[in-house]
Amino acid sequence: MQRTLLVALNELRLMLSDRSIWVNIVIVPLIAAFAAGWANSTLSDADDTSAAPLIDVVDLAANADSQSFQREILAVQPRLQLCPPLQPEDDPEDRCGLQAASLDYDLALQRLRDEQIAAILTIEGDFSEKLQAGEPITLTLQASDANLEVDSIARGLQSAAARFGTLRLALKWNERLSTNFQLDAQTKQQLEQQVVARNQALWQDPPVQIAKSSSEQRLNAGALPGFSQSIPGMGSMYVLFCVLPLSQSFIRDRKQWTLQRLSSMPLRTSQIMGGKLLAYAAIGLLQLLIVFGFGMLLGLRFGSDLLALLLVVFSFVAAITALALFISTLVNTEQQASSMNLLLTLLLAPLGGAWWPLDIVPAWMRTVGHISPIAWAMDAYKAMIFRNAGLAAVWLPICVLSAMAIVFFSIAVLRLRRSQSA
Amino acid sequence: MQSYLLEAHGLRKVYKRAKAQPLVAVDHIDLQVRPGEIFSLLGPNGAGKTTTISMLCGLLKPSEGDAIIDGYSITRQPIAAKQRLGIVPQEIALYDRFSPLRNLRFFGKLYGLRGAELDKRIDEILELVDLSDRRNDPVSSFSGGMKRRVNIAAGLLHRPALLFMDEPTVGIDPQNRRRVLDLIKYLRDQFGITIFYTSHLMEEVQELSDRIAIVDHGRLIALGTLRELVQQIGEEDRITLQLAQPELPPQLRSQLLASFASPIRLDIHSDAEQMHTIIQMFAKQGRKLLPQLLQIINDADLEVQSIDLREPDLEAVFLSLTGRQLRD
Missing domain, CATH: 3.40.1710 (abc type-2 transporter like fold)
Known part of the structure; x- marks a missing residue:
């Protein structure tokens, strides 16, 4: 475990030593989340603010x-x-x-x-x-x-x-x-x-009034309504942007022979892989922490069940990290990995409701959208944001995301073993 | 009592290919390396040197066979075996955004070194490769030769019993190359480190090696000291003459073959396109036959473009064993 942590720490140092990562995980996601949230809020308030x-x-x-x-x-x-x-x-x-x-x-x-x-x-x-x-x-x-x-x-x-x-x-x-x-x-x-x-x-x-109200307004009275969509949506999408490059990292390390050097050391393959996965998962968690923290500064609240929120966040990041590992077994060059990552991000994000709520799309598209881990994460986040849902209400997304992580990880390990013995 | 630090038995690596016959990269190699020697694996590019070294280091799983390093099987006890070996790969296997210090600290920790001992080892090794003053600069700012030296330092840090060096002088200038070769000899002489060296450069192998294994097409075709290998081909000199003649007159060809009969070997190769003919003669003490050869050429009134006389060397051994030159 100690060696796995050493590998993870080294990988993190390597990533964080590149200053551009701060642009990619702080500036760009926050601008995107803010702009999308503000735009959505403006649209929803259009009836009140447009000219009479x-x-x-x-x-x-x-x-x-x-x-x-x-x-x-x-x-x-x-x-x-x-x-x-x-x-x-x-x-x-x-x-x-x-x-x-x-x-x-x-x-x-x-x-x-x-x-x-x-x-x-x-x-x-x-x-x-x-x-x-x-x-x-x-x-x-x-x-x-x-x-x-x-x-x-x-x-x-x-x-x-x-x-x-x-x-x-x-x-x-x-x-x-x-x-x-x-x-x-x-x-x-x-x-x-x-x-x-x-x-x-x-x-x-x-004597009889119908009060226009919603749980969102009660829980998130301080936040513009658009942020309830944009903060979890953009946060989830940018997790894909920063975790999927794990597949490129494997190829780059193999090309630079640092992976072979580690393999020639008294380390198990599982320790090397585990360290790299851990590092990328940590970056994914950091990404969510940054965007969600920003959301909280804007007044957004993710319900009151912290354990439920943490389980959703961890299971989502685990699913995306395992997906990244799986992709690394499919690609042979950095170019292939980069194209695959971009394609998957731009496919899974809108499909999973990161750009707009799935409530506005047809039912069949909502069903198809749930092939994306983002859709399950968004279901859970929205339940927590709008209904103050706890663990009992979000266990299904947590289970599905965990199952996705296990399936992707297992297939990836099988493929890696097969390629090593070839 | 154990007499070998490394023993490889029947090492074989076969790559399956989708629409072609399987590729046999290494074909049943057996070799033994003694403690404290520089053992070189010589062969042309693509001969299977890197595949062999990759299997010996545990980077590749052999299709067949095994290697025992200091008593531990690389296939069955890889962790123990790897603790006893170091590797200096052909590529600069370093994190170039990091300094030598950070690279070495990370690698050292993975070998189980900690605290003051790790710091002491890093100081010593950077002193050895003459990079103490650049310890905090990023590797990316280094010249090719300096990167090579950090690469060597990373392989040596944990004081391995056996150091694998895969073409460590590729792509560096003569001055740095000389430095690396001297360092290798120093490591053997001062620290008694056993070195497994691969190269396609005959001169390096001749200079460094206690024993040499020659590989070609994945097979081990000769193994021994330089003297032993040269003796295998009868210690023949090689004389090469280039004539400005697209075709050798038949009469002259007959005269040459009659004058230099077995055990002397004579190869005559005419190249009409290049407008020249090359005559190669292999003979013990061949240099003494040179005047006679030149006399015959002179009598035929042919122009000699160049003459090359070589004493027995690994090039000649390789040529003798494979019919090809090492650099082909």
């Missing part, structure tokens, strides 16, 4: 009811910019750009065709009458087919219409009550104000 869509409102009713309805729309969908604005302060930057022009349907249609606006909302002239009569009201929302936000806008308008309808219904009942109980005008007005105020209060703080 402009909607031309062709208000043919042009009365208090139609204006009240527009206020309700803005209350429900504050992101929307209605044109023309109800008040000048509703559009301080004059995004509507109508200046003095009065908006009619033709102008609005032209603006839609010119892609100046996202949609046209037409409020018919009989809006108030139908509202008073309790008849169904149909509003027309017209948008270009290319506009991806039209469904979201329509849902917002629907929601506003529901709120507005509820208020009108309450006021109508108030009217009937006032008539039936012969209330005086002042009492009736007070009652109306109370109904409106109560209605608004209810919408502000409805």
Whole structure:
């Protein structure tokens, strides 16, 4: 064991003496993880941060009811910019750009065709009458087919219409009550104000609420959501980048005859191989430590079961190290090894969900993706990050990764023995 | 009482090939090396020297046969056998990003050396190879000759009973080559280290060796001291004449063959393309026959381009045994 450690230590010294390794295991992975995480976070927040869509409102009713309805729309969908604005302060930057022009349907249609606006909302002239009569009201929302936000806008308008309808219904009942109980005008007005105020209060703080929440937000409140994907994903991919070159190292050592020198010493082949494997596994662990540590600085948390995290990390690095040993039995030149390593990394990383979550790919691709050790590691990391999963929940990825390590290692040893006896 | 430090019995290495007959790289080699001698394995490139040395060091598993080093079988007790041997390979088997000190410290620890003893050995060995002042510089900054000396130091550090040196002077300048050859003799004379030396350079082998084994096509074709080997071919001088004549006149050829009959051997080779004829004569005390040979050539009015007279040497032995020159 002592000699195995000596070989491992020497190999580590050799790797770390090349200053470029720090670029490869620190700078590049951290930049990649940060950039990918930030980009993913920005995309997921796009609904909140992009410019508010402009909607031309062709208000043919042009009365208090139609204006009240527009206020309700803005209350429900504050992101929307209605044109023309109800008040000048509703559009301080004059995004509507109508200046003095009065908006009619033709102008609005032209603006839609010119892609100046996202949609046209037409409020018919009989809006108030139908509202008073309790008849169904149909509003027309017209948008270009290319506009991806039209469904979201329509849902917002629907929601506003529901709120507005509820208020009108309450006021109508108030009217009937006032008539039936012969209330005086002042009492009736007070009652109306109370109904409106109560209605608004209810919408502000409805009795039944659906809170938008997720375990990710609870566990990783401080981190941008994209880092939950990019930190484990990029970390895992860069483990491949720094461990797979083990196969090149065997060829290089054979070419430089340092491997033969070690073989001529009182050492077992298993001690030499073990030392080299240990060194590359250590570099793989260091790589994960660096990227995960960076993730933790950004607020990411890998659950609360440290043992589970360590077992996932060790079994993943073991699987990749054994894979590297297996590759070394397939290749004869450094060039072949380098090409094979690049190909495998660029295949296993996206397939295993290092670049994007496997949740967004079709089911068959998710299944195929699990030939990659990265997919199993990502399953475990995500369970820990999003659900605070412990060992009981991640035993399957750990077992699969350990099995992969054993299979690759066994095949590699068999192939090495066969090549030595040839 | 054990009389040999190394004994090889029936060593054979066969490489299987996909679409060809198996290649026999070494074919049943038997040899013994005595303690304290420089034993050389001489042969042309591709003769099987490196394969033989690789099997003796435990780098290659023999297809057949075994080697016993200081009483330990290299195939059955490899760890014990390897503890007793050192190797100076043809290649610079060092970590060139590291200094000699770091290289030697690592190799020394693998041989079980530690602490003050390891430091003392490193100091001694660097002194021996004259690199004490460069001990902390990276090997990559060294000249070819200096790298060779560190390579030798790495093989000597644990004071092996038997040191294998595989063409250790390949690719270095004459000055460094001289230094390496002197060092090898010094190791034998001062420390009594047994050296197993391989080379395709006859001059080196002649200068260094106590005993020589000649290999060709994987087979051991001769073994003995230089004198013994030369005696095998009858201590013949070799005279080589080159004539500016694309074809030797038949009359002259007949006259030469009649004048120098057995046991003198005469080879005549004409080369029309090169526009010359080479006459080689092998004879005991052949130098005394040279005037007669020149007289016949002169009488035929032919121009002599060059004359080469060689006393018996390993080149002649190899030529005599294989019909080819060592450098072919």
